Amino acid sequence: MTQLTRRKFIRITRSAILGSAAVAGSSLIMSRPGESAIGADGKTGNSSDEMVIPSYCDVCFMGCGINVTVKNGRAVKIEGNPVHPISRGKLCPRGTGGLGQLYDPDRLKTPLMRVSEDKFKEVSWDEALGFIAEKMKKIKEDYGPESLALLKHGKGADQFVKLWHDLGSKTEGHPSYAQCRGSRDAGWSLTFGKNPGGIERAALDKAEVVAFIGAHLGENMHNVTVQDYTTGLRNGARHIVVDPRFSVAAGKAKYWLPIKPGADIALLLAWMHVLIYEDLYDFEFVEEHTIGFEQLQSHVELTTPEWAATYTGLDAEDIRNTARELGEAVPNAFIFPGRRFAWYGDDTQRARAMAIINALLGAWGSETGIYLGDRIRIPKFPFPESHHEAAHALDVKYKYPLGQSTPVQDIIEASIPGRLKGGWQNAPVKGWLVYSTNLVRAVPNPEIIAEAAQHLDLLVVVETMPSEITGFADVVLPDTTYLERFDIMNAPEWKEPFVSIRQPVVKPLYQSKPGWWIARKLADKLGLGEAFNYDNFREVIEYQLNQLGSSIKDINSKGGVLKKEFEEPTMRFRTPSRKVELFSRQMLRAGYDPMPRYLKHPEPANGFYRLLYGRVPQHTFSRTTNNSMLMEVYPENRVWVHPDIAAVHNLKDGDYVVLKNQKGVRSNRVKVFVTKRIRQDCVYLPHGFGRTDRRLTRGFEVGADDNELLTEYKLDPITGSTGSQVNCVTFV
C-alpha cells in the first residue's frame, strides 16, 4: 500500500481496477451453506421449484413487506406482501424495481484495495479485513477508539454499530439526521416530548382537512403513507398544499399556496393568529394538555394574514381562509409533519411552529390526527456485556444541548486538522467506516469530503455499488443487497403493531458478504470475536423469534410478519413540564427563541434562482440511478423552470443547460422542463442524478447532481442541521 494519506478521487475507469477476469466477469460465486434462502415451506431459494419468500424492502427506509418469487435460484418478481401492515399488498415503483439493484451488473464484486492515487486492486476478504484491522488497532492505540468514526445509514449497519461499541467508540453519524429528519424530530420532541415517527403516524385516511408544508406526497412515494393519503382524498378530505411548486399533491388539493421559498414560518404564525383570535382552536386540548398559551397568544397578536402576506407573496385572504378551513374542522384537521427538514437553518423552529399548530388543532394523540402508535418490542439477543463505556469524539450535547445526534458534517470536519471550531483543533477523527451512505451525494459542500479524505489514516467503504464515495476509499468491501441477507427485524411504532423479517431470498452474488458477516470477521481480527457469539445472524433472528413464541419457520408460514392486538397507549408528554410546551422554557434556557419567530432569508441575486430539490416516484437518492428497471421508467432528471425565466434565458423545453451556482460551481448538463408549475424565483431539480463514476454504466453523467451545487448551507443552531436551500443557480 502506498500514498494512503494522499488520496485523489479520479473519475475511475474500469481499467483503474487491477484484477483477475474471473472476479471482474459475471461469474457467480456462491456462498457458504447456512446462508441459503428459505421459503415459507422451509425450502431454500436455490432449489429448482418456484417459491415465494417474504422479506422487507430496503430501496428506501419505509420497510414495506415484500414477497419475492424465486425460480431456479433466481429472483424473478417482487410484489407487495398482502399481510404486511406497511404495504398491504402494494409497493411503490422502487420496491418492485429492487431486482434491478440485486442484478445490477455494475455491482461491486470483490474487495478492493487502493494501490495508488487512482488505482485499486482486487484482493481476498482475508487480506482486506487483515489490513483494516491492523490500521484500526493502530488508530485506537495512538488516538483512542473514539477517533474511529462510523458513518452509516439503514438497518444493515446494526452489527457495525455493535462492533463500534465493543471497540469503545460511539462516534457515529448519519445523513438521515442533519440532512433529513433531525430538526423535525427535535421540534416535535421539544413540543410533545416525542416525534411523529419514522413511519409518520398521521391519519391521512381519516382527517377532514390536512395541510402540507412542502412534503410532496405522490413524488415522495412512501408507500403506506401515500395509500392513506389517497384513501383520504377518496373520502373527500380537503388538502392545503404550501409549496413554491405545483407538486403532485398540489394538483389534488383544494388550495395551493405558492409560497415564497423560506417564508413558511410567517405563514404558520399567521395561521396561529387566526386560529387563536377567531377562537378556532381546540379549547379542551389546549386547556388540559398545554402550557404557555397566553404567551403564544400575545406572541402572535400582530402576525396577521396581512402581515404574513408581505413576506410569503400569498394573498391575505387565502391565508385567512386556509386557517379557517383547518380551524373549522377541529378536531379532524392537522398539519402533516413532513420529513426532509434541512431547508433554511430555521428548521427546528419551523417544526415547532407546525407542532404548535397541531396542538392548537388538538391533533396530537387523536385518531384523526397524529395518533399514538403501539409496537412489539424485539427481545435482546444475549450478547456478552461490553467491559467498558464507549466514548464519543464529539458528543452532540457539547455543541447542541437540545440536539439528538451528532451531525455527520461535524464528524467530517473533525477529520480535518483545525477545521471544526469548539475545542477539536487536532482532528480527533482519524478513521472512517462508511456503510451504505453515499456521503458525496448526501452531505452538502461535498468538497469537504475530499479534503477530509486527505487527512484520514483509514477510509473503508462498505457498499453494493461503485458509488462516488468508494472513489475516496482505501478499502472497498462488497456488501450483499437486502435480498441476499438477514438483517435485524423491523418493528416500528404504528397503528398495527408487527414484527417483520428480512431474510436472504437468493444466495449472495459474486464475492459479496452480508454486513453482519463483515462486522463479525473484523471483530475476530480485532480480538473482539467473543462479543459476536453467533456464527450466522440467522441464529440471532431465530433466538429473538423464539422469545416471541415463534421461529423463522413459523413467521414464514405467517407471511413473514407477526402481529399483536393494538393497545392504546396512554398519552404522556416527556417534556420537562409533562405538558405540551407551546412556550419552551428549555429552549429559552439554552439561548433559543422559546416560540418560533419569522426571520427573513436573503433573496437570490439578480439573474439567479433558488435551487430547490426533491424526489421523483421512481428513484431513491443516488441508490437507484443506475438501476436498469428504474432508469427505464425515469431515465434522467430535468430542471423545472418557469416560462418567464426560460424566455429571459432563451431556453426551450428539452434544451440541455448547465447550472452554475453562486460560487461558480457548474453541474453536468441537464434537460430543461419549462413549466408554469413553479414560481419564477426558483428552479427545481430531482435529487440523485449526474453520477460521476464511470463504472456506473447507466447513471454515468446522466442528468445533473443537486448536491455538488449545494456549496453553502445555513446551520440550524438547535440541531446542526444543514439548511441547504440557500443556494442559487443560473444557466450557462
Ligand SMILES: Nc1nc2c(c(=O)[nH]1)N[C@H]1C(S)=C(S)[C@@H](COP(=O)(O)OP(=O)(O)OC[C@H]3O[C@@H](n4cnc5c(=O)[nH]c(N)nc54)[C@H](O)[C@@H]3O)O[C@H]1N2
Ligand atoms: N420516491 C421517493 N420517495 C421518497 C424518497 C426517495 O428517495 N424517493 N426518500 C424518502 C425520504 S428519506 C424523505 S426524507 C422524504 C422527503 O420527502 P419530503 O419530506 O416530502 O420532502 P420535502 O423537502 O418536504 O419536499 C420537497 C418539496 O418541498 C417543496 N419546497 C421547497 N422549498 C420550500 C419552501 O421553502 N416552502 C415550502 N412550503 N415548500 C418548499 C419542493 O418544491 C418540493 O415539492 O421522501 C421519502 N420518500
Ligand SMILES: Nc1nc2c(c(=O)[nH]1)N[C@H]1C(S)=C(S)[C@@H](COP(=O)(O)OP(=O)(O)OC[C@H]3O[C@@H](n4cnc5c(=O)[nH]c(N)nc54)[C@H](O)[C@@H]3O)O[C@H]1N2
Ligand atoms: N443534495 C441532497 N442531499 C440530500 C438529500 C437531497 O434531497 N439532496 N436528501 C437527504 C435525505 S432526506 C436523506 S435521508 C439522505 C440519504 O442519504 P443516503 O442514504 O446516503 O443516500 P444515497 O445517496 O442513496 O446513498 C446510499 C448508498 O448506499 C448504497 N447501498 C444501497 N443498499 C446497500 C446495502 O444494502 N448495503 C450497503 N453497504 N450499501 C448499500 C447505495 O449504493 C448508495 O451508494 O440524503 C440527504 N441528502
Ligand code: SF4
Ligand atoms: S416505499 Fe417503496 S422503496 Fe420504500 S420500502 Fe416501500 S416499496 Fe420499498
Ligand SMILES: [Mo]
Ligand atoms: Mo430522508
